[in-house]
Amino acid sequence: xxxxxxxxxxxxxxxxxxxxxxxxxxxxxxxxxxxxxxxxxxxxxxxxxxxxxxxxxxxxxxxxxxxxxxxxxxxxxxxxxxxxxxxxxxxxxxxxxxxxxxxxxxxxxxxxxxxxxxxxxxxxxxxxxxxxxxxxxxxxxxxxxxxxxxxxxxxxxxxxxxxxxxxxxxxxxxxxxxxxxxxxxxxxxxxxxxxxxxxxxxxxxxxxxxxxxxxxxxxxxxxxxxxxxxxxxxxxxxxxxxxxxxxxxxxxxxxxxxxxxxxxxxxxxxxxxxxxxxx
Numbered sequence: 496x497x498x499x500x501x502x503x504x505x506x507x508x509x510x511x512x513x514x515x516x517x518x519x520x521x522x523x524x525x526x527x528x529x530x531x532x533x534x535x536x537x538x539x540x541x542x543x544x545x546x547x548x549x550x551x552x553x554x555x556x557x558x559x560x561x562x563x564x565x566x567x568x569x570x571x572x573x574x575x576x577x578x579x580x581x582x583x584x585x586x587x588x589x590x591x592x593x594x595x596x597x598x599x600x601x602x603x604x605x606x607x608x609x610x611x612x613x614x615x616x617x618x619x620x621x622x623x624x625x626x627x628x629x630x631x632x633x634x635x636x637x638x639x640x641x642x643x644x645x646x647x648x649x650x651x652x653x654x655x656x657x658x659x660x661x662x663x664x665x666x667x668x669x670x671x672x673x674x675x676x677x678x679x680x681x682x683x684x685x686x687x688x689x690x691x692x693x694x695x696x697x698x699x700x701x702x703x704x705x706x707x708x709x710x711x712x713x714x715x716x717x718x719x720x721x722x723x724x725x726x727x728x729x730x731x732x733x734x735x736x737x738x739x740x741x742x743x744x745x746x747x748x749x750x751x752x753x754x755x756x757x758x759x760x761x762x763x764x765x766x767x768x769x770x771x772x773x774x
Contacts, residue, residue, distance in 0.1 A: 512703040519708040520598045536664040547720035548727040552660035557590035559654040563614035569607040581632035605703035615756040616653030616689040649675045668739045686745045690756025693763045710770040717766035721754025
């Protein structure tokens with residue numbers, strides 16, 4: 496009995512559930528059920544897609560910012576993940592850099608989670624180019640191969656999509672982000688392009704002995720063929736032209752924003768959905 500007791504005690508200790516573990520968020524950028532391959536104008540390998548308006552297009556660049564992550568427990572409790580710290584709680588998802596497609600959340604409390612919420616973009620109170628406060632995110636977003644900052648220096652780009660459309664490979668360049676009004680030193684909020692996403696998990700993510708992986712699809716079919724707007728790309732200098740960011744107005748930009756991130760009312764998922772949870 497004396498020999499057996501230490502062995503049982505050791506087993507019990509090994510069976511203890513750790514206080515915390517990791518969750519990996521994996522982002523799959525796709526056209527419906529086809530994962531996207533990027534390419535230049537004449538690429539023969541880039542993934543083509545046809546919109547609801549019949550426009551064939553493909554991407555050469557896909558980047559977007561994820562922040563303000565909250566995990567909802569089975570009992571309704573909420574675990575906010577560094578929601579006010581861009582260095583730890585935000586990421587630039589970059590299709591050309593596979594390592595960025597996995598965002599690892601560390602020290603997540605052991606529990607069962609039924610839902611995830613996150614922001615597409617950056618909420619207003621953090622959307623300033625603050626190198627001193629968030630040096631890591633500032634460097635990542637401002638890198639030459641990322642360019643997720645507006646040139647006028649008032650905030651971050653939330654999405655940056657480059658590509659080509661129709662048979663003559665016209666440029667498709669769609670950038671979104673919140674705007675400001677006024678002059679330096681007295682800016683006020685203009686268009687708020689931040690969108691809050693809410694996704695139900697098809698099975699609970701069980702954090703404890705296991706470190707789950709949540710596979711999230713970003714379906715870029717919604718860019719032009721969204722729940723809110725059906726968009727036809729048009730190049731030019733008119734108020735309705737929308738194919739390049741130096742041309743399209745804030746009103747035109749918001750159509751893309753509502754398709755990608757939802758309108759915050761009837762659509763709170765936008766282009767995102769949970770493909771699977773791996774426990």
